[in-house]
Amino acid sequence: MTTIAVIGPGAIGGTIAAWLAQDPAFSITVCARTPLDDIRVETPQGVITAKPEVLTDPGKARVVDWVLVATKTYDVDSTKPWLDRLVGDATRVAIIQNGVEHVRLFEHLVPAERLVPVMINLPAVRSAPGRIVQSRHGIIAVPAGRNGNALAALFAHTEIEAAAHADFLSQVWVKLAGNCAAIVPALTLRATGPVWSDALEAIVRGLVEECVAVGRAEGADIPEAVIDATVANARNSREGSVAGSIHADRLAGHQMEVDARNGVIVRLGEQHGIATPMNRVLVTLLAAAGSPWVKS
Ligand SMILES: NC(=O)c1ccc[n+]([C@@H]2O[C@H](COP(=O)([O-])OP(=O)(O)OC[C@H]3O[C@@H](n4cnc5c(N)ncnc54)[C@H](OP(=O)(O)O)[C@@H]3O)[C@@H](O)[C@H]2O)c1
Structure with a gap:
């Protein structure tokens, strides 16, 4: 029996836990901040349910084979009490988050050789603890190698398509290029399509080009077509639509992953001597717009 602990049973963690719980070869423990009784996910393949062990006290956690972390990027440090109890000499730790800094964010908590960064394309929304809607097919990408291959194998009996990639770096940067433009609706609190103009296009294109x-x-290989595709998505967004989690989080008054999605472009741009004025201005404006927790 392979033991798996999922830290952060939100939209992504809850969906992953429910899918993995369908496999009798796995014993799933959910490490939650907010208690839940069970998990019910509406998926494109139908409703799946699971009743894993749920812990809210890190003191009750035991060493497992795999830890899957699915918190937001700004909650990384709060996972330390869980990781201290769950990680033993042979435990591997998968980080299922957006952004390009999975390893950097966790290497002070877990030895780097045990970390498996995961890129996930799986749109999911949580309506209540343990109640989730997965709206499209889920795809997971991990780096090729022993740990990445082993992580991908965990999903072999699920409807989530998991694959190891020799060029994982490009996978996460292509996703970030598609995500970074959502800072505009997060700031304006409305879809970009209905207010599209040449000036707005210059801002959106600038964000993505940076x-x-x-x-x-x-070192990422990012096709030029990603830029036009991201601009087209922003141009075609409909009134009332929500452009990803950063927009949804600001609408809900929640903390946002702006540092992981746009701040990182500014920080790494500085290291490479690349000017990133569009990202810098919008990160600064979003911080000034009334979310004092956002790192600028
Ligand atoms: N949702 C999507 O469609 C989607 C798609 C692709 C990638 N992603 C990425 O996946 C990551 C997770 O996103 P999400 O949408 O699943 O977020 P979410 O729904 O907010 O879930 C995060 C979960 O982490 C829990 N948590 C936070 N700190 C914790 C701690 N110390 N111990 C235990 N649990 C803790 C939260 O607890 P509470 O229950 O108390 O809030 C919540 O259940 C993010 O990086 C996001 O950008 C999301």
């Missing part, structure tokens, strides 16, 4: 330039300086 991300692509920094990603390429980091």
